[in-house]
Every structure is written in structure tokens, then in C-alpha cells.
Amino acid sequence: MATFDRVAADFDRFRSLPELVPAAVRAAVLESLGMTGAVRVLDIGAGTGRIGAAFVTAGDSYVGIDPSGGMLGQFLKRLTDLGGAAAELVKADGRRLPFSAGLFDAVLMVQVLSNVAGRERLLGEARRVLRPGGAVVLGQSVGPPQGVDARMREKLAEAMDQLGLYGNRPGTARSQARIDLAASAVRRIEVVAARWETVRTPRDFLTRHQTGARFSSLPSATQNQLLLLVSDWANATFGSLDASSVEIHAFELESFFF
Numbered sequence: 001m002a003t004f005d006r007v008a009a010d011f012d013r014f015r016s017l018p019e020l021v022p023a024a025v026r027a028a029v030l031e032s033l034g035m036t037g038a039v040r041v042l043d044i045g046a047g048t049g050r051i052g053a054a055f056v057t058a059g060d061s062y063v064g065i066d067p068s069g070g071m072l073g074q075f076l077k078r079l080t081d082l083g084g085a086a087a088e089l090v091k092a093d094g095r096r097l098p099f100s101a102g103l104f105d106a107v108l109m110v111q112v113l114s115n116v117a118g119r120e121r122l123l124g125e126a127r128r129v130l131r132p133g134g135a136v137v138l139g140q141s142v143g144p145p146q147g148v149d150a151r152m153r154e155k156l157a158e159a160m161d162q163l164g165l166y167g168n169r170p171g172t173a174r175s176q177a178r179i180d181l182a183a184s185a186v187r188r189i190e191v192v193a194a195r196w197e198t199v200r201t202p203r204d205f206l207t208r209h210q211t212g213a214r215f216s217s218l219p220s221a222t223q224n225q226l227l228l229l230v231s232d233w234a235n236a237t238f239g240s241l242d243a244s245s246v247e248i249h250a251f252e253l254e255s256f257f258f
């Protein structure tokens, strides 16, 4: 069973993006590549197709891969709901891609790097299947550095340290991947594909986090301890778990050309 199989059914419920964001991400990827259409995209860690579906419905030559059959099942369901467009979805590990070299204009990875051990192999495979002049594109949605999610994430990392669960700090894997890619890329472009207003509360963060692949794989006693520590802190810091903040979030893309 792949790690994300367990959380596939709930993934979209807690991590949906505003309706216009996926198409804006596709447009920004094409613009970064200097292409207007007929783009050959490989989406590593395609998941439920939150972003990938926009490429499929636009008729691009899109291939999505993911080791989680559960996540790909949700992707197919999304496509059915959108009218039944066909997509090439392959159950595979990004560290061993079943494709020959030089096939794709762009290799997309959206919120994948922190979930994969073996970063070098993943990035090596991404580069192998790119055509010369193609780009590895990293994407993520981000909130303000002092926003509710960022502060809750940091507190949770601290609580994990306190319990001796030494994991990487949030964002470490992605930062390391960016350094690796930048060291060998010939060119790099950063763009904000979309911005939107959203309302965040500490309770929403905790509810969402409990459906995360890594958190939900911890023993339930540990999960409860962490939730208690962070809830106490959030109550003291924000006044209530339901204190709401209006924030601007953005979808950022960083393209590395090879």
C-alpha cells in the first residue's frame, strides 16, 4: 500500500484550490516555457489531479504518475466529473520512471518533494526524461510567513522535536531540491501563477493536518499528544481554535531549465 492510499479519499476535501487556480497554473507553466500549446508534460506525484486535470481538459499531451493507486483513482473520478476527458495516468515511482530519455517539455512536481525520500534519484529521473531546453517546474501554494498555517506548522514541528520525533523542518526537502536544481540549471524563472483571499483558523489547520499522509501514519497516542500540545498553544496564542484570519495565499512556480 502506498503512503497516500490511506488519505486519498479525504485529500481534496481539505486541500481544494479556488476554481481558477489550476488553469492559471497551466497558463503560467506554458508561458514560462515560451509555448502556446501542444506541451508534453509529465506530472510526478500527480495525486488526485488538483493541478493536472487542467492540462488534461485543455488537451495537452499530459502524463501523470503516482505510486498511489488511491490518489490516481480520485484523479479518474475528477475527470469523470469534468466530462470524462481521457488521461494517461501511470502508477509508478518518480525515482524509477518508466519512460525513455528526452520525452517531455516540462516535468512538474507540485507539493511532492517533502513526501519523497531519495531526492537525488527523483531529480535525476526528472532531468533524464526532459528534452534539451525543457524545464523541471516546482509548484506550491503558500500563505503569509506569519499566517495561521505557517505558525501552526512551525509549532507542530517544535512539538515533534519535543517528543523526540526528529523530522525535517517544514520546507527543508524543497529548499534542498531548489539548491540542487539551481546548481545545474542553465536558467531559472520564478512566477506567481495566482493569488486569492482565504480564511484560516487554527482548527481548520489541525483538522486538515490529521488527514495528512505522514501525520496519520504516526501512532494514535502520539497524534493525540501532538494535537493537545499544539491546540493548547493555539488557544493561548490566537485566543481560540476558531479565531479566523483573512489571508492572501498564492500559487508559486519555479522553473529550472536544462
Ligand SMILES: C[S@@+](CC[C@H](N)C(=O)[O-])C[C@H]1O[C@@H](n2cnc3c(N)ncnc32)[C@H](O)[C@@H]1O
Pocket (backbone or CB within 6 Å): 002, 004, 044, 045, 046, 047, 048, 049, 050, 051, 065, 066, 067, 068, 071, 092, 093, 094, 095, 109, 110, 111, 112, 115, 116
Ligand atoms: C501532497 S500530494 C500532492 C499531489 C498533487 N501534486 C497536488 O498538488 O495535488 C503528494 C503526492 O506525491 C506522491 N508521491 C509520494 N512518493 C512519490 C514518489 N516516490 N514518486 C512519485 N510520487 C510520489 C504521493 O502519492 C502523493 O500523491
